[in-house]
Amino acid sequence: xxxxxxxxxxxMAAFLAAQPVFFVATAPLAADGHLNLSPKGLAGTFTVxxxxxxAWLDLTGSGIETVAHxxxxxxxxxxFCAFEGPPRxxxxxxxxxxxxxxxxxxxxxxxxxxxxxxxxxxxxVEVHRIADSCGYGVPVMRYERDRSQLDEWARRxxxxxxxxxxxxxxxxxxxxxxxxxxx
Numbered sequence: 452x453x454x455x456x457x458x459x460x461x462x463m464a465a466f467l468a469a470q471p472v473f474f475v476a477t478a479p480l481a482a483d484g485h486l487n488l489s490p491k492g493l494a495g496t497f498t499v500x501x502x503x504x505x506a507w508l509d510l511t512g513s514g515i516e517t518v519a520h521x522x523x524x525x526x527x528x529x530x531f532c533a534f535e536g537p538p539r540x541x542x543x544x545x546x547x548x549x550x551x552x553x554x555x556x557x558x559x560x561x562x563x564x565x566x567x568x569x570x571x572x573x574x575x576v577e578v579h580r581i582a583d584s585c586g587y588g589v590p591v592m593r594y595e596r597d598r599s600q601l602d603e604w605a606r607r608x609x610x611x612x613x614x615x616x617x618x619x620x621x622x623x624x625x626x627x628x629x630x631x632x633x634x
Contacts, residue, residue, distance in 0.1 A: 453584040458502035459543075463581070466541065467499060467531055471594045473507075474530045475574075477520035477547075484626045487516035493597050495565045505529065505543060505576050506560055510601055511569040511613055515621040515630030518549040518572065523628050527576055535593065538586035545578040551632070569605030569613050571621070571631070 456463060467473075472492040478484065491497070496508040509518065521527060527547040533539040549572040550556050560573040605613055621631045 453582060456581040456583075459499050459505070459578065459581060460502065463541070464499040466533075466539065467497065467505070470531045470533065471597070472532075472534075473497060474532075475517055476528045476530070477517050477526060479520055479624070479626050479628055480524050481626060485516070485624075487514075487520060489514075489517055493567070493601070496567070498563045500563075500575070503578050505578060506563065506573050508561070508564040508567060508570060509549060509572040509574050510567055511571045511605060511617060511621070512601075513620060514625070516624050517574065518621075519624035519626075519628040519630045521547045521549055521574070522630075529576060532589045533586055534589065534591060538589060539583055540586040540589065541581070541583045543576065543578045544580035544582075545576045547574055547576040549574050567605070568602055568610075569608075571617065 459467070471494070472490055474488060474490055476486065476488045478486045491507055493508075493510075496510075498506055500506050517527075525546040525548065527545060529543040529545075531541045550560055551572045552570075556575075557573065560575065561570065564573075608616060617631055623630050
């Protein structure tokens, strides 16, 4: 049923790239802190960097939980489910970081993705456990299209408006952990 892998090979990379949505889970160190599970998507916003590293384009959103948890402890799991085709779930456990604009690595990492207004960071994960499972309990669903609202929202706000939004909504997590550094 399930199997562990030593690395992300070409076949695994193709499976990951073909999924229109994936899920990211993080948690603070505090026992009473809020766990976070976020859906991610939009075509071209996920990439396999090398056999043990993945990254995705982090776009401005209403919360900052993933970034705040990664800044605190780096623990993360990324999960992909096959909603079409053969049933399969893949989990990538690792240590992640949000690489922000201004970091020497940002321009190189962000170049792997199509441009999106409201790009907040590139999340980079060093994967230490790669495992799949059957996915028999995952429903079969048909992908129709990406939603356009996030990019449209960021374009309407403009760079300054997005920056103000981040300052108001992305400064701290639900539990008060630091989110984005002040700009």
